[in-house]
Amino acid sequence: MKTIFHIHKIQFLSIFLLLIMASCKKEELRYEDKAGIYIDKEKIVGVKDSTSYSFAEKAGTLMLDTIYIPVKISGNMSPVDRTVPLKVDESLTTALAGTHYQILETKIKANEITGRVPILLKRTADLKAKQVRLYLKIATSAEFPLEIVNTKTNSTFSGEPAGTYVPGYLIKLSDQLLKPDTWDATGSWFKLFFGTYSATKYRYIIDMTGRIVWGPRARDGAEAPTLEQMYIYYAKLVSALYEYEKINGPMIDETGNQVTFPKL
Structure with a gap:
């Protein structure tokens, strides 16, 4: 009787573990099915987390210019266009919306996974005396509910990603020679x-x-x-x-x- 009970106990534990594993896999699939979006820093040349832009390096007649922020989705493609929820972190930003910059609404096209968000930069008189900061971040939205905190580099070391990118991107804007x-x-x-x-x-x-x-x-x-x-x-x-x-x-x-x- 002891032996039979022991076998039944093992069988019970095995079934219990299989149910847990199945539950985890099911949760994992639901997680992966959620759509997310992030700034694709592998596409950025040079410094990955920030850039310094100076109108002093441009022609004196240039009053507007555009920086493009590459973005990429995680999860499945969509049969419809989806708006990129690129926002400004006000706590880390000194640039004034409408005065120093404007974020132009951008959509990830249907059946595509990448896009570029235009950031319109404006030359103003105060930029000759100071540098302003514009910190961009991806917010969650109904179309992109998954929050992506960090992304990994494509390059690897010993089989693992060589580094990690923070989620935000900083633009330092001035009209001074930097x-x-x-x-x-x-x-x-x-x-x-x-x-x-x-x-x-x-x-x-x-x-x-x-x-x-x-x-x-x-x-x-x-x-x-x-x-x-x-x-x-x-x-x-x-x-x-x-x-x-x-x-x-x-x-x-x-x-x-x-x-x-x-x-x-």
């Missing part, structure tokens, strides 16, 4: 051709080349220079600096260091 975010990024032509950044050097580069729009890393996007142009700029800068130093001595930047360019 260091490009991608100056020190991997593969940056800024770093390769111009070396260590300083504001004095950057102003000298702009004055000598006449170029104010460089694109990310000075090599990405339609506005970026070609490799041939970069070599021409480099030769011009080195030659002009040599002539400057013959008359004035070393050019000293705002940190007290001499302005130099790397040897290629």
Whole structure:
């Protein structure tokens, strides 16, 4: 009788465990079926969590410009369009809606999983004296009820994602000459051709080349220079600096260091 009871007990426990596992799987499927959406930072060139945008690097007549925020859904595609719930975190934002920026309504098209949200940036007089911050985040909505807190990088280390992205995205907006975010990024032509950044050097580069729009890393996007142009700029800068130093001595930047360019 003891042996029979023991077998029945094992059978009961086995059935109980199977029921729990089935319940977990059912819950898991329901979780995966929920639609979510997140900022697709793998599509962002250079710094993934923020960008500094300065109208000072653009033509003086440019009063409006647009930054596109890539987004991607999790879960299944939909047979209908769905509105992207990209919002502003007011607690982390100093930019004024309608004055400094406008978020243009965007939809993920039917049977698609990606989209781009246009953020219209506006040039205002106060941006010459200060930098404002615009912190974007994805909110949940009836169409995207699943909150996605963090996303993983596509690159891996020992079989695991190499890093994690935080959910929000920061735009730092001004009309002042600032260091490009991608100056020190991997593969940056800024770093390769111009070396260590300083504001004095950057102003000298702009004055000598006449170029104010460089694109990310000075090599990405339609506005970026070609490799041939970069070599021409480099030769011009080195030659002009040599002539400057013959008359004035070393050019000293705002940190007290001499302005130099790397040897290629």
